[in-house]
Every structure is written in C-alpha cells, then in structure tokens.
Amino acid sequence: MKIRMKNHEAPVSEKQWRAIIDCDSSYDGLFIYAVLTTGIFCKPSCRSRVPNRGNVIVFGHAEEARTAGFRPCKRCKPTDRLGPIEDWVARITQYIDDHYKDPLTLEALSYHCHGSPYHLQRTFKRWKGMTPGEYIQRTRIRKAKELLAGSDKPVAEIGTAVGMPSAPYFITLFKRKTGYTPADFRKLLREKTR
Template sequence: MSKINLSFDEMWDIVMACDGNYDGLFYTAVKTTKIYCRPSCRSRKPKKVNVEFCYAIHEAEKAGYRACKRCQPEVEHSPHAALVRDVIAFLVNNYKEKLELKDIANHVGVSSYYLARLFKQETSETPRAYLEKIRIDKATHLLESSDLKNLEICYEVGFQSTSNFYKVFKRLKHCSPTEYRKQKVKELQQ
C-alpha cells in the first residue's frame, strides 16, 4: 500500500472534517486515551496537542494504542477499500503530475472502466473530481500561506491551464482565487 504525503495540519483538517475518503491511509492516535481511530470517526474530537498520526494499524498498536470500539479501524468495511485507498494515496502523492484515468488504472493494475466504476461506487466521486479537490485544497493552502501569484499556484498544484484552474476553483469554492485570498486576509485582520 502507498503511503500518503500529508502534513500534520492537513491530516488534522481531514480528521476535523470526518473525511472517510482517507480511512485506512492513516490513523489518528490519541495520546491521553491510548486509542487510535479512522479519520472519519465520529467520536468526540481530541485536543490537537494530544494527537499523533500513524500510517498503519501495526504502527499504532506497536506504539501502545488500541482500536476504537466506535469506528473499528481494524475491520475492513469494503472488499474494494484497499484498491481505492491505493488510488487515493497515488492521487495525493502525484497531484502535480498530468494524470489521466489510464495512468491511475495502470498504477493499481485494473482497467480504466473498472476503476472509474469502483471509485465512484466507493467515494461517490470520479477519480478526476477527487484529483481536482486535492489540487484545489493545495491551492487554497498556498493562497493562504504564500505570496505566490495565481498563475504560479495554478501550475504548482498541477493544473495544465489557467482557465481550467479558475473554472474548477470557482465551482468548488464559489469564488475566484483572488476573491478567496482577499476573504482570508480580511478574516485575519478581524
């Protein structure tokens, strides 16, 4: 299984959003309770300082954590979950690349048609839509934390054209990248 490259803060945001698309890619380990959970666990959220992240169940258990009784991270809920996790890890790690469905399907060793159908069934999204969300999440992070121009951000996060970047950004965030940055600056000043 592929390991994903996410920062602590990105994983924390995923846990706060209870995003089940990352289940099995990493686990939230709570130092005070010695319990580890899926990112989608609906249990009460711990304090950020009490959390560490593990990439495998055996890693969490070796560190002395036990499985959460509510989300049961040690139980596989779907027979196709491992394949979908590999695809998600591949997308997260390669979002800057020009990726087509056939490239992703080749990476996991299935046909494009099968991958598209299975991925949609498991995540309610197409691999392309999922990749766009990753790219826009990375773009919003750069808009908030850097002085890069929109054009630089567009290419930095893997979009091949600025028009597509603006169209996808507006569809997902309901504003342009420039408007998004202005909103965030205004929020910080308040």
C-alpha cells in the same frame, strides 16, 4: 523456507480457476491460491499474470499458505486486513494524494494501480461517492487553498503547483468549486485574519 505439501491441499477447481483468471474479487476471503513455481500466494482478485493451472493449489486462508512455506504477494497483499476493494481504492486515493501535481488520467491511474480504467472508475465512484477525476479536482483545489492562504505566489504559479498549468482553467474550476476566484479567496482570507 521450503514449501511443504500436505494431503488437504487441493488443486484448483473449475470455479476457483475461473475466479482466478477473471480476477473476481467476490471470491476474496473464500480461498487463497498459491503458485508452486513462484512460492507466492494471492487473493483470487490479484492482477498478477495468470499462472499455469497445473502449478496452482488452493488454501482456505492465508495462514495455511504461509505455514506451507508460501510468501504473500506484494501486489494483492493477501494478508492485509482491509478488504481487497477497500484496499485498492485506498491505494488509488493515496496515489492521487501523492501525485496530484502530475498529469493524472484514468489510464495513468489504472496503470499505476493495476486495474482497467472502466473498473477503476466504477469502483472508485461506488466507494468514494465521486469519480477519480472529481477526487483529483477536489484534492487540487484543497492544495490550492492552502497555497493561497500561506503564500503570496501569483495565481498562475499556484495553479501550476497543483497540477493545473492553464491559468484560465484553474481560475474557472476554482470559482466553480468554491464560489470565489483564487484572488478573491485570498483577499477574503486576509480580511478575516485582520
């Protein structure tokens, strides 16, 4: 599709430009910006490389940009219905759910989910009520419970399977979170099913 310029499309204002270079999510929903050289439109909070200001034009909403021949950014997904922060936190959560077995650090999450570690930690906690590290632990304990209930694998093997290769750490964390050691938890489940 060829890009069609109209008279009502405007170059970026100083305030809008500052929002774009700062990836300011408070401007999401107020305008969309498009880059002439790439043919892509984004939300102000997009973490893509900052474009040349002379190549940027603004639109009131995504449909105007699409009608003008621009296509939506795959990174910030400017046509999604979720707000940018909710969508970002949902992507972080999904990444953890899909990769809980891997060594997950705040730096790794921020790399894969496109944000600074500090902003990721603060935003995730505000929306989920817990830090990413707490969510990772909760996910691993939940998966460990499933494995303890559905298999006879040794406790150390289950710990490794859920991303905690240190058996003592796994046992200590499991007990702190559930009140039981993994072996006691398995025993309790079996007694209940008799």
